[in-house]
Amino acid sequence: xxxxxxxxxxxxxxxxxxxxxxxxxxxxxxxxxxxxxxxxxxxxxxxxxxxxxxxxxxxxxxxxxxxxxxxxxxxxxxxxxxxxxxxxxxxxxxxxxxxxxxxxxxxxxxxxxxxxxxxxxxxxxxxxxxxxxxxxxxxxxxxxxxxxxxxxxxxxxxxxxxxxxxxxxxxxxxxxxxxxxxxxxxxxxxxxxxxxxxxxxxxxxxxxxxxxxxxxxxxxxxxxxxxxxxxxx
Amino acid sequence: xxxxxxxxxxxxxxxxxxxxxxxxxxxxxxxxxxxxxxxxxxxxxxxxxxxxxxxxxxxxxxxxxxxxxxxxxxxxxxxxxxxxxxxxxxxxxxxxxxxxxxxxxxxxxxxxxxxxxxxxxxxxxxxxxxxxxxxxxxxxxxxxxxxxxxxxxxxxxxxxxxxxxxxxxxxxxxxxxxxxxxxxxxxxxxxxxxxxxxxxxxxxxxxxxxxxxxxxxxxxxxxxxxxxxxxxx
DNA sequence: AGGTATAATTAGGCTTACCTAATTTAGGAG
DNA sequence: CTCCTAAATTAGGTAAGCCTAATTATACCT
Numbered sequence: 001x002x003x004x005x006x007x008x009x010x011x012x013x014x015x016x017x018x019x020x021x022x023x024x025x026x027x028x029x030x031x032x033x034x035x036x037x038x039x040x041x042x043x044x045x046x047x048x049x050x051x052x053x054x055x056x057x058x059x060x061x062x063x064x065x066x067x068x069x070x071x072x073x074x075x076x077x078x079x080x081x082x083x084x085x086x087x088x089x090x091x092x093x094x095x096x097x098x099x100x101x102x103x104x105x106x107x108x109x110x111x112x113x114x115x116x117x118x119x120x121x122x123x124x125x126x127x128x129x130x131x132x133x134x135x136x137x138x139x140x141x142x143x144x145x146x147x148x149x150x151x152x153x154x155x156x157x158x159x160x161x162x163x164x165x166x167x168x169x170x171x172x173x174x175x176x177x178x179x180x181x182x183x184x185x186x187x188x189x190x191x192x193x194x195x196x197x198x199x200x201x202x203x204x205x206x207x208x209x210x211x212x213x214x215x216x217x218x219x220x221x222x223x224x225x226x227x228x229x230x231x232x233x
Numbered sequence: 234x235x236x237x238x239x240x241x242x243x244x245x246x247x248x249x250x251x252x253x254x255x256x257x258x259x260x261x262x263x264x265x266x267x268x269x270x271x272x273x274x275x276x277x278x279x280x281x282x283x284x285x286x287x288x289x290x291x292x293x294x295x296x297x298x299x300x301x302x303x304x305x306x307x308x309x310x311x312x313x314x315x316x317x318x319x320x321x322x323x324x325x326x327x328x329x330x331x332x333x334x335x336x337x338x339x340x341x342x343x344x345x346x347x348x349x350x351x352x353x354x355x356x357x358x359x360x361x362x363x364x365x366x367x368x369x370x371x372x373x374x375x376x377x378x379x380x381x382x383x384x385x386x387x388x389x390x391x392x393x394x395x396x397x398x399x400x401x402x403x404x405x406x407x408x409x410x411x412x413x414x415x416x417x418x419x420x421x422x423x424x425x426x427x428x429x430x431x432x433x434x435x436x437x438x439x440x441x442x443x444x445x446x447x448x449x450x451x452x453x454x455x456x457x458x459x460x461x462x463x464x465x466x
Numbered sequence: 467a468g469g470t471a472t473a474a475t476t477a478g479g480c481t482t483a484c485c486t487a488a489t490t491t492a493g494g495a496g
Numbered sequence: 497c498t499c500c501t502a503a504a505t506t507a508g509g510t511a512a513g514c515c516t517a518a519t520t521a522t523a524c525c526t
Contacts, residue, residue: 003512003513005512005513005514024473024474025473025474025475026472026473026474034513034514034515035514035515035516036473036474036475037474037475037476037477037514037515037516037517038513038514038515039474040474040475040476041475041476041512041513041514042513042514045512045513056474056475056521057473057474057475057520057521057522058522084343084346087350088343088346088347088349088350089346089350090342090343090346094342098340098342098343101338101339101340102335102338102339104338105334105335105337105338106334106335107331107334109323109327109331110317110321110323110331113317113321113322113323114321116321117320117321117322236482236483238482238483238484257503257504258503258504258505259502259503259504267483267484267485268484268485268486269503269504269505270484270485270486270487270504270505270506270507271483271484271485272504273504273505273506274483274484274505274506275483275484278482278483289491289504289505290490290491290492290503290504290505291492
């Protein structure tokens, strides 16, 4: 039985790409708001439980079992985010925190019923993909805004979900999944990226632009295959 | 900030009528599945926090602050039970356990939005009243089945929510909020109470009958003021 | 190659919430 | 009124999960 703390660590490692490449103690310490020494202790514990491969001073990667558990949690988290925005009408900058608590209190049974109730959604309000009940994450081809060539118009697929202030800013300038934006130029000397949204031009700071993902789409047709639902009812 | 454990104790005390009269260490120990010594320790802690009035060897009562907190939790618990049965289609014998976990992961904000989404329900699937957001519990006049005079027909208002096996039995014989039952006779020597439900007669054991509550209602009209929703969709 | 800054680990403690075993209290029976 | 039993409390101990401080490893720079 994994505790809430253990679950938090597994999900944090997963979010830092720990299913693919080693994650440092330091980055986990920042992500979880915990002292580095505490991370080391927990990693040892998760290692003994077979959820993680930890090489001292070299970082940590999730085992298959650890990845499975992390994806289960990710599914619960994002399903709750969908429910909270779509049915309870919570603004998209508040649902991450709420879902973070609910994800640990959700049985498989409830998760599956919730997914069915929500019509098996493919993505949460921030556009992040929701794993299916077998842990399969649908792969969508998209790339970071900083990798888009200047002049190209793309459709926003995904924005970072954990920073409420950032989400309110993005909402204010109209950037959310489904929006069309045009990258206006190369990044400026100050590191910001000029983008056009509708008639307006905004500058996104580099860190933000790097964590917004978009897909190319036929410039001719205004609507692609399927449009993600809006974050507010 | 009250911990999950503290919350469990407060709600357990409340359920044992600890807002009205003293509750013993032993009954809490049974209710929570914890050693009596652990209860004493936690009561001391809750006492220091001003949530509880504890007189050693004499039992514990909730203070006003403790009652307020317990009722907040009760509201969350029962709101989730309504959601889980009405929208997710979970059977009524499973929702207590699920709601017990969710209640601790629910902010005021989510509780209020959930209540609005559910149309401010007055009772959970077991007929137990849901406090409003100010902590006011609607009072419904009803009495235990063992207090009903033989021959009288009453309408079931409330059944105990925590025992899945019992709930499945009640469901099988058609006893749930809204059902009309007739108390067929005085309790038998073996302690069971004969009741008629539709055409069938069943014997309820004393402990069960004592925890089922019913209201008198006009024998003429088949439907009272408002009928509680059924436990399954 | 050596020295040093940074990151990670070990060592030692604290708090929460539980346990078992020993002791104390309350309250009824004789 | 005293004794006895059941219930409750105190005493002492464990496991999780966090902390700070001290130590050790890595890797970069000259």
